[in-house]
Amino acid sequence: MPVRTTARRLRDHRRADRRFGARLLGAAAVAAVAAVPFALLLVLVEGQWQPLRRLDASAALRLHRTALDHAAWTSTLRFLSDWVWDPTTMRTLVALLTAWLLWRRAWRLASWAAVTAVAGGLIGLLVKTVVERTRPSLEDPVAQAPGFSFPSGHAMTATTSCAVLLLVLLPMVPRAWRPVCWGVAVLSVVGVGFTRVALGVHWFSDVVGGWLLGAAVVALTGWAFEAWRTDVGRRRTEVGEGLEPELTGAEPERQDV
Template sequence: MHSADLRLGERLFAAVAAFGVAAVPTALLLVLIEANWPPLHRLDAAAAERLHTAVRDHPAARTALRVLSEGVWDPLTLRLLVAVAVGWLLHRRAWRLAVWAAATVTASGLIGWAVKAAVARARPALPDPVAHAPGFSFPSGHAMTAATCCAVLLLVLTPVLGRRALRAARTAAVVSVVGVGFTRIALGVHWVSDVLGGWLLGLALVAATAWAFDGWRRDTGRAVPPPLADGLEPELARHGPPEAGGRTP
């Protein structure tokens, strides 16, 4: 088991390379942005103009969007939810799954910051702005964090949720991820392509680190479940993960 645990660490590092492959769609999107591809440019400009005008003319909508974007769906709020889940996993003695969740969300923040600095895309410059945000624009940190955190929470909690609760959780995750993106565009602090880039990067990262976790299960003789249906560690539905050296029946 100890050697398998060491390989889990190695696989998490290898997930960085897998992330590079999974992030190819984001790279293609960035190429289109840098090339000023007319269809994407028109989409960015039209969405920014129309949503900005609508929000500017409706103060109540502007207030609601800011509460959602900067409170309910703020990256800090979503990361705190994952932190609570990590604490629960530690209580359940699901050590490796707790490490996976914490590492994935931490990597999301670091990668998002690094890509922003490397791309250095300017945020929308709109007349009569209704909101401001610091830093560069691509990718949307809010969108990337929402995609990462919601996916992590679903992969962790799926085994312990009943059918109705799981359906509600999946609906809430989709609404949150889409809602975050909409609020950032409507407030005029991101382009549509920024949000798409954040979603793609966040999901690519989760896919890469989940692959690493599945590899650890194989190394320890555990079955590898379909993660979208059963979560990453279905043993949580019973009494927690198997003891060290044990096998899933």
């Protein structure tokens, strides 16, 4: 009887894993069109809606004047944008986290982190290529950036990366410190968006688009992970406790062969 029960559990877990993989890839594929707010913003950008254009131009010009008048402030923004919140930095953190999860044998959580990060990058690049929006052209620019403008890759990468780091690591953070972690994540996401507009390399709507699209990717891949948890009989989790509360155990995935 125990042998049959173990075999049945193995089959159930394998079926759940297959469904999880399909859901994860499917969620990533439709993430770009699943976010209604992002789709609406995309329509407004593509249609060159005048109120949005005026807002973009006003924010760009005001922040550009401040950047020209305060050299030290501008240098700080460059440092934050090009080093602290640079997409390469954020993706490296997620890659290290994924490697650590693999070392912990948290296979499914590692796959979720990797797929979320990679899907976010590819979807952002695809939308940039399709929309082909030019970056702001300002007199006496204080910074330069290659490629198209919408959505902001910095803003999108910060959104997906901070979400991955939070949702994976929260179970190991004492509850009293979790609001601090959320605060750092929100500050990073908002801060990188501000630096991109203040440096004159993105429109305000580019940044909002990056935030919305990044949030859509995380929401959909997170849904896929929660669906897998339900399939294997685990309880649903709250956002405030992370995706895998069991990660605090010594061997979080050993029992899920």
